Amino acid sequence: MSYLRVSLVIVCWGCAASFYAQPDAERALQTRFVLAEDGDTLELPAGRIELTNTLWLDGKRDILVRGAGIDRTILSFRSQKQGAEGIKITHAANIVLEGFTLENSRGDLLKAQEVHGLTLRDIKAQWTGKPRKTNGSYALYPVQCRRVSIQRCTAIGASDAGIYVGQSDSVWVRECLAYHNVAGIEIENTTNAWVWNNTVYDNSGGILVFDLPDLPKKQGGRVLVWKNKVLHNNHKNFAPKGNIVAKVPPGTGVMILAARAVEVTENAILDNRTVSTAIVSYYITQLPLQDKEYVPYPADIYVHDNTYSANKRMPTWRHRLGLLLWLKFGRRLPHILYDGIADENHPPARICLKRNINGSFANVDAARGFKNISTNATLHDCTLPLLPRPE
Amino acid sequence: MQPYMTALCRSCPDRNKLAAVFILLLSSILTAFSLREVPFKPEERLSAYGFFLGPLANLQPAENVFSYEVNAPLFSDYAEKARFVALPQGKRMRFRLGEPFDLPEGSVIIKNFFYYHDFRRPEEGRRLVETRLLVREADTWKALTYVWNAEQTDAFLEVAGAEIPLTWIDNTGKRQRLSYQVPNLNQCKGCHATKGQLVPIGLTAEQTHRKVSGASQLERWMTEGLLEGVTAAELAAVTPLADYDDPTSSLESRARAYLHANCAHCHHPHGSANTSGLFLEITQTDPLRLGVLKPPVAAGRGSGNRKYSITPGKPSESILLYRMEQNDPGIRMPELGRQLAHREGIELIRQWILQMAS
Numbered sequence: 002m003s004y005l006r007v008s009l010v011i012v013c014w015g016c017a018a019s020f021y022a023q024p025d026a027e028r029a030l031q032t033r034f035v036l037a038e039d040g041d042t043l044e045l046p047a048g049r050i051e052l053t054n055t056l057w058l059d060g061k062r063d064i065l066v067r068g069a070g071i072d073r074t075i076l077s078f079r080s081q082k083q084g085a086e087g088i089k090i091t092h093a094a095n096i097v098l099e100g101f102t103l104e105n106s107r108g109d110l111l112k113a114q115e116v117h118g119l120t121l122r123d124i125k126a127q128w129t130g131k132p133r134k135t136n137g138s139y140a141l142y143p144v145q146c147r148r149v150s151i152q153r154c155t156a157i158g159a160s161d162a163g164i165y166v167g168q169s170d171s172v173w174v175r176e177c178l179a180y181h182n183v184a185g186i187e188i189e190n191t192t193n194a195w196v197w198n199n200t201v202y203d204n205s206g207g208i209l210v211f212d213l214p215d216l217p218k219k220q221g222g223r224v225l226v227w228k229n230k231v232l233h234n235n236h237k238n239f240a241p242k243g244n245i246v247a248k249v250p251p252g253t254g255v256m257i258l259a260a261r262a263v264e265v266t267e268n269a270i271l272d273n274r275t276v277s278t279a280i281v282s283y284y285i286t287q288l289p290l291q292d293k294e295y296v297p298y299p300a301d302i303y304v305h306d307n308t309y310s311a312n313k314r315m316p317t318w319r320h321r322l323g324l325l326l327w328l329k330f331g332r333r334l335p336h337i338l339y340d341g342i343a344d345e346n347h348p349p350a351r352i353c354l355k356r357n358i359n360g361s362f363a364n365v366d367a368a369r370g371f372k373n374i375s376t377n378a379t380l381h382d383c384t385l386p387l388l389p390r391p392e
Numbered sequence: 393m394q395p396y397m398t399a400l401c402r403s404c405p406d407r408n409k410l411a412a413v414f415i416l417l418l419s420s421i422l423t424a425f426s427l428r429e430v431p432f433k434p435e436e437r438l439s440a441y442g443f444f445l446g447p448l449a450n451l452q453p454a455e456n457v458f459s460y461e462v463n464a465p466l467f468s469d470y471a472e473k474a475r476f477v478a479l480p481q482g483k484r485m486r487f488r489l490g491e492p493f494d495l496p497e498g499s500v501i502i503k504n505f506f507y508y509h510d511f512r513r514p515e516e517g518r519r520l521v522e523t524r525l526l527v528r529e530a531d532t533w534k535a536l537t538y539v540w541n542a543e544q545t546d547a548f549l550e551v552a553g554a555e556i557p558l559t560w561i562d563n564t565g566k567r568q569r570l571s572y573q574v575p576n577l578n579q580c581k582g583c584h585a586t587k588g589q590l591v592p593i594g595l596t597a598e599q600t601h602r603k604v605s606g607a608s609q610l611e612r613w614m615t616e617g618l619l620e621g622v623t624a625a626e627l628a629a630v631t632p633l634a635d636y637d638d639p640t641s642s643l644e645s646r647a648r649a650y651l652h653a654n655c656a657h658c659h660h661p662h663g664s665a666n667t668s669g670l671f672l673e674i675t676q677t678d679p680l681r682l683g684v685l686k687p688p689v690a691a692g693r694g695s696g697n698r699k700y701s702i703t704p705g706k707p708s709e710s711i712l713l714y715r716m717e718q719n720d721p722g723i724r725m726p727e728l729g730r731q732l733a734h735r736e737g738i739e740l741i742r743q744w745i746l747q748m749a750s
Contacts, residue, residue, distance in 0.1 A: 028552050031551075031552035031553060031576050032551050032552040034576075034578070035551050035552060035576050035577045035578050036551060053555075054553055054573075054576065055579070057576065057578035057579060057582075058578070059578040059581050060581070060588070081721055082555075082571070082573065082721065082731075083553075083573045083575075083721055083728070083731075084579070084721060084727070084728070085721055085722055085727045091581070091585075091588070091664065092585075092588035106722070107720060107721040107722030107723075108692070108694075108721065108722035108723075108727075109692075114664065114667065115588055134693060135693060136693075137692060137693070137722055138690060138691070138692025138693065138694075138722075139690070139692070142690075144667050144690070145667060160692060160693055161690070161692045165690075167667065167689075167690065168667060213689060215669040215680065215686060215687075215689065216667070216669050216689060217661070217666050217667070217669065240692075241692065241693045241694075241695050241696065241697050242695065242697040242698070242699070243687065243688055243691065243695030243696070243697060243698050243699050243700075243711060244688060244691060244692060244695050245687070245689075288687050288699075289685055289687075291680045291685070291686075292680070
């Protein structure tokens, strides 16, 4: 009780301080971002700053944006009127952001587009309150970037993906925390990504590696998912329909969709109720496909040395895949699932599984209406060259 | 030199004054030289540029400043716009097809945003809100914005953006209220960017090839020596954008002109929305790129629970229309420069999607 009282006092002290300082604080910050010169350090003061418009850094080099620390500097976009993002960084090089909390923007919390050399460190990006579909899409969202490092960041409450890296190259995501998002971490149409030592829990899907059609950057690949804790990602899927993640069944640990050269290893993938590791083609989404250059099948997927939970699971009933698995397997669900959709005109998919603790398997034969579901993994008893480890 | 100095000396009693005159002369010569070399320096006040004669609010163009019109304007919360170009003395714009005209260094594109007090009776006056400049430097463009004072005597440079409460009576006689948002300088580039470079949007052949007061705007520019690099035959080959408000044009050409003018500055293979794979420029012919049965990529809640950007024949199942209708900053399109829904534009796109064969 006394704890509650103390925190109330602290919260209200924060409010009072921000109310009179607000317009000036925003103005100063906006001006600072607009007029920043190459090589500048932009210090974000401690305290809560309410912003009504996107903070935008464009066309700059070698900028450090530094706050007083997570939950010490809070940039709140609760009353945002303009701009779809909280912070936006475009056409820039060597940008480092660290030490602050970003919250409650109308669209994405932090979007970086065409940035070469982006470091996000010790940032908490969140939508507060219960996870809901009116929350913005992505908490941390680098797209079309090169050399991205996301470290010790926390993403909470995104109605799409907490940490979403799209159409980028050379990406590190490590020591991050993602929960209460639809997808915890999503790597999409991205090449050379290392996702390691993250903890991803209570999302609808933990870690997604997707290749999607109709995009300027066609194909991702060489994605290492290593030493992560992917735990009980059983949250209801609250993504607005129409989005690809709205199709992810609640209770998904790791999902690889139409991606190639993906290695999933030494992860603890525990208590995800529906499917621990899914390897599927784009056709599983039942969306029409018109992009002729796009390859809709996963290939060169190596899942090995992961730990899965031993206990029985009850899959979600909110998704047809969950229902189907339940009808077929009851509570003895296979952990690793392959949709079995392949094309004879394409080279063999090469999906290899090795030494996974409790790593039961099923090919659900989705191409033929789930008729010949097989739990025989001998076809996938193979190895693939290991991807390089991060330094 | 000698007689000149003595002549000066006769008219002035002491040598100090002579020195003062000399220094003055020297410094003005130096200033003239340095003006040529120092890059463009933004003025604090719009009036300082001398673009307009007489009271600034009359927007009476000075010499070398001329007004222009476009076929398909960008909708920006029902603001009216008065557009001008200031060219350096004796310089011309260079015609280009498929991209904005090439303007010589030192040119300035001037766009004034205003609201009539009563849109049914423009003669009763207007409130100027904002003047945006695009300044041509050696090999880049610079964007600046000036906010008009309430007295309408001048406009002042604004870097961080601003909010201006406005009210007017619309063309149906209804009173409208708006907290007008002046963009911050980075946001200019949100629309004015191709391959990451700041560029003009509207000064293209497709936009400016039109009749103004009964005569061809581009032909007039050619005869007046404002535009070069184009023959009459090339001009005849230009397909102007339709005026999307003109009901005598075909629905297809109006809808495509509307999407080009309002969306394609980002939704273009080299624009900032190329992450989406939705391309709406007038030359686009691939139905998928135009959004037909195209699932969204990163629309998030912008999808409005709809499956495709355009579902032919079904406007109410098309994300494109949903985002035009919404006013939430995380959903609405365009992302910038709009807070109000454009009723007429929405109706146009609705009709266009409706008549598509499903």
